[in-house]
Amino acid sequence: MPELPEVETTRLGLLPLLGKTISQVIIRNPTLRWPIPPHLLQTLIGQKFTAFKRRAKYILAQCESGILLLHLGMSGRLSLLEHDGPAAKHDHFDIHFSDGHVLRLRDPRRFGAILWIDRSQLNADGTAQHPLLDALGPEPLDDAFTGAWLHSQLRKRSAPIKTVIMDSHLVVGVGNIYASESLFRARINPQTPAQKLSLARCERLVNEIKATLHDALKAGGSSLRDFFGADGNPGYFQQEYFVYGRTGQACKICGTAITSIKQGQRSTFYCVKCQR
DNA sequence: CCTTTGTCCTGACTGC
DNA sequence: TGCAGTCAGGACAAAG
Numbered sequence: 001m002p003e004l005p006e007v008e009t010t011r012l013g014l015l016p017l018l019g020k021t022i023s024q025v026i027i028r029n030p031t032l033r034w035p036i037p038p039h040l041l042q043t044l045i046g047q048k049f050t051a052f053k054r055r056a057k058y059i060l061a062q063c064e065s066g067i068l069l070l071h072l073g074m075s076g077r078l079s080l081l082e083h084d085g086p087a088a089k090h091d092h093f094d095i096h097f098s099d100g101h102v103l104r105l106r107d108p109r110r111f112g113a114i115l116w117i118d119r120s121q122l123n124a125d126g127t128a129q130h131p132l133l134d135a136l137g138p139e140p141l142d143d144a145f146t147g148a149w150l151h152s153q154l155r156k157r158s159a160p161i162k163t164v165i166m167d168s169h170l171v172v173g174v175g176n177i178y179a180s181e182s183l184f185r186a187r188i189n190p191q192t193p194a195q196k197l198s199l200a201r202c203e204r205l206v207n208e209i210k211a212t213l214h215d216a217l218k219a220g221g222s223s224l225r226d227f228f229g230a231d232g233n234p235g236y237f238q239q240e241y242f243v244y245g246r247t248g249q250a251c252k253i254c255g256t257a258i259t260s261i262k263q264g265q266r267s268t269f270y271c272v273k274c275q276r
Numbered sequence: 277c278c279t280t281t282g283t284c285c286t287g288a289c290t291g292c
Numbered sequence: 293t294g295c296a297g298t299c300a301g302g303a304c305a306a307a308g
Contacts, residue, residue, distance in 0.1 A: 002281095033283085033305060057282080073305085074281040090307095109306045111281065132283090156291080159299060168282080176281070264300070266281085 002072040004140070004173030005213055007057045009220035010078055014052045014061065017080070017103060022047050022063075024096035028087060033073060033113045036093060040116060044068070044095065056136050056172035060128060066118045067128050073111030079104045137171045140209050145171060147203025154194040154202065161197060162190035163264045165209070174209060177244045178216070180269045182209040184242045189275045190268045191261075243269040 002010070022044045030036040037043075043065060051062040061068040072078070081102040087094070093105040093114060105114070121129045138145045150171075157164050162183060165174050174182065183190050185208035188201060197205070242252055247260040251271040260269050 031305090071282085075306085107306095108308090109280080111283095111305055156298075158290090163299090166282090265302085267279090 002057065002074075002076065003175040003178055003216070004057055005216035005220050007059060007072060008054055008217060010072070011052050011054045011059050013078070013080060014049075014059070014103070017049055017097065017101065018052070019048055019050075020097040020099055020101060022049075022095055023098040024094075026094040026096070027092070028094075029092040029110075032092065032107065032110050033071070034115065036114045037116045040068075040114075043116065055128075055133055056139070056168060057175075058133065060117075064119075066116055067122070069113070069115040069117055069128070069130065069132070070105075071113040071132075073107060073109065073113065075109040076105060076107040076112035079106065135169055137167075137169050140171050140173050140213055145206060145210075147199060147206045150206055151197070151199045151202040154197060157194035159194060160191045160263055161188060161194045161205075162268050163266075164194040165205070166266075171209075173213070176266050177241070178209070178212050180244045181242055182212045184270060184275060185212060187275055189272075190263065190270050243271060245269065 025041050025044050027036050027038070027041065030038065044063070047063040047065060049061050049063050051060075053060040053062065057071060059070040059072075061070060070078075081104060083100050084096065084102050087104070088106065090108040090110075091104055091106050092110070095103040097103075105112070115130075115132075117128045117130050123129055138149075153170055154161075154164065162179050164170060165182070166176065166179050180190065182205065186201070186205040188197070188205060243258050246258045246269060248257050250256070251258055251274060254271065254273050256271055256273040258269055259272050260267055262268070
């Protein structure tokens with residue numbers, strides 16, 4: 001399940017493709033979350049990627065005629081192959097380059113997306129105009145994402161803090177895993193009504209969100225080759241989690257059994273003693 | 277049957 | 293009262 005650090009690591013893994021010429025596009029199965037635009041078979045031929053950017057969990061692969069917008073959904077994974085090889089069961093989409101490299105998308109659950117933003121949909125500054133990108137909150141690692149700012153945003157939010165920090169309109173890139181992990185590190189009970197958090201606790205939470213993502217990015221960077229390579233393993237980098245998926249196991253701080261609950265039909269993991 | 281994720285939708289409700 | 297914002301729940305994609 002690619003969260004923001006995995007997406008960023010994937011973006012870094014694409015950088016070797018800058019400047020290579022696209023020679024062929026293969027759509028084996030267009031039925032992702034939305035259909036892969038069939039015109040990509042022609043549109044991308046002869047193009048070069050000029051930049052790979054990221055906004056939230058979207059990768060924006062920029063080329064001369066527009067931007068290829070990629071989302072990995074829940075099970076999506078990009079591989080960069082040095083040579084073409086046989087496609088496996090869930091390999092839905094390929095971009096081949098004239099030097100033999102192949103960029104391949106595998107996505108068993110097909111919740112991912114490949115969309116096209118035409119040059120005509122770009123703003124004057126080159127940023128993309130797209131409904132999926134319009135209503136997104138700030139990037140969690142931006143300096144603009146501060147405790148004071150979060151505190152001001154939570155004034156009217158009575159929902160549990162866990163579900164609120166996962167709201168992409170408020171801040172992007174905090175998925176289910178890192179929401180639980182960040183709240184543990186900040187010692188905040190995930191059920192706390194968001195508006196009840198003091199400024200000091202908001203500052204602590206923002207710091208821990210940033211630190212949690214930073215740690216994961218560091219782990220991803222060091223395993224970039226394995227993560228992005230063609231061998232199919234080890235998938236998303238395994239991190240040491242404090243609480244996520246550790247129901248019944250001992251809290252690494254106090255030894256209390258980790259509790260799991262459902263919030264908005266999502267699993268939340270926390271320590272009833274450390275998190276208040 | 278259950279689980280997993282991000283995103284969107286609806287209908288109800290809240291607060292200004 | 294009107295309106296915008298928010299909330300809870302559900303739907304949806306597919307597969308193990």
